[in-house]
Amino acid sequence: MNLENKAVIITGGASGIGLAAVQLFLAHGAKVAVVDINKQLGYKLVEQTNNDNLLFIHADITNESECEQAVGKATSHFGDLDVLINNAGIEIVSPVHEMSLLDWNNILHVNLTGVFLMSKYALKHMITKQKGSIINTGSVGGLVAWPDIPAYNATKGGVIQLSKSMAVDYAKYQIRVNCIAPGIIDTPLNEKSFMENHSESLEEVKKEKAKVNPLLRLGKPEEIANVMLFLASDLSSYMTGSVVTVDGGYTAR
Numbered sequence: 001m002n003l004e005n006k007a008v009i010i011t012g013g014a015s016g017i018g019l020a021a022v023q024l025f026l027a028h029g030a031k032v033a034v035v036d037i038n039k040q041l042g043y044k045l046v047e048q049t050n051n052d053n054l055l056f057i058h059a060d061i062t063n064e065s066e067c068e069q070a071v072g073k074a075t076s077h078f079g080d081l082d083v084l085i086n087n088a089g090i091e092i093v094s095p096v097h098e099m100s101l102l103d104w105n106n107i108l109h110v111n112l113t114g115v116f117l118m119s120k121y122a123l124k125h126m127i128t129k130q131k132g133s134i135i136n137t138g139s140v141g142g143l144v145a146w147p148d149i150p151a152y153n154a155t156k157g158g159v160i161q162l163s164k165s166m167a168v169d170y171a172k173y174q175i176r177v178n179c180i181a182p183g184i185i186d187t188p189l190n191e192k193s194f195m196e197n198h199s200e201s202l203e204e205v206k207k208e209k210a211k212v213n214p215l216l217r218l219g220k221p222e223e224i225a226n227v228m229l230f231l232a233s234d235l236s237s238y239m240t241g242s243v244v245t246v247d248g249g250y251t252a253r
């Protein structure tokens with residue numbers, strides 16, 4: 001899975017799954033632009049990684065002009081854009097009847113509108129080059145309902161359908177679009193929902209949550225990054241419009 005000199009944008013690359021992807025893609029020779037709202041983590045990553053193939057771009061994926069600028073910066077810095085990984089996301093724990101419109105709009109904007117905006121500007125470049133791979137991080141929450149996070153589940157269902165639609169529309173330009181649906185992965189994202197209605201320690205709750213998976217453990221961010229690498233590489237050249245579950249067997253039962 002050689003990505004030597006391929007130019008890649010990873011949104012949400014400063015933490016969790018995105019961070020694991022950044023490290024893996026750099027190790028496979030890619031040039032990586034991390035687009036993230038968290039400046040502190042982004043600059044820390046650049047400092048610790050100390051690699052000319054890594055660029056941090058501070059941007060909010062809900063803001064159209066920031067997305068346009070981020071794609072422009074990454075493309076001119078690396079001279080090309082081969083892969084976009086729409087991975088940034090948030091989770092808000094709230095049942096529908098208690099959710100504010102502000103929270104609803106916020107999660108919709110980050111998890112779904114952000115994928116649309118980054119894709120919009122990346123596609124403009126990919127169409128002219130007649131090549132590209134877009135990988136969206138969905139969730140098994142877009143396939144089956146996880147409790148307590150209805151808005152999150154709804155946005156991920158939207159990401160899955162947007163991925164399939166873009167796959168169909170841009171195949172004629174040799175642009176592939178695929179979606180990964182992770183199960184429960186051990187990252188900071190779901191700590192709040194883990195602790196909902198629990199008084200035990202976070203580690204104890206994680207052990208409990210792991211039991212819902214046939215593999216009886218939570219996933220590691222690297223295990224999602226590995227699939228991103230495969231979908232970015234030519235080894236997956238006949239895959240487009242696919243939804244790949246990586247969930248320890250959660251949706252198999």
Ligand SMILES: NC(=O)c1ccc[n+]([C@@H]2O[C@H](COP(=O)([O-])OP(=O)(O)OC[C@H]3O[C@@H](n4cnc5c(N)ncnc54)[C@H](O)[C@@H]3O)[C@@H](O)[C@H]2O)c1
Pocket residue numbers: 011012013014015016017018035036037038041059060061062087088089090110114137138139140181182183184185186187188189190
């Ligand atoms: N952790 C899980 O169990 C799990 C399961 C299924 C899907 N996912 C999905 O995986 C993706 C990554 O999640 P994670 O678990 O690594 O979470 P994380 O919280 O560790 O990382 C998310 C990153 O996105 C960034 N981000 C948030 N809002 C942003 C914005 N408006 N603009 C730019 N960057 C922004 C954050 O700063 C952070 O660096 C998300 O889309 C999430 O929904 C996670």
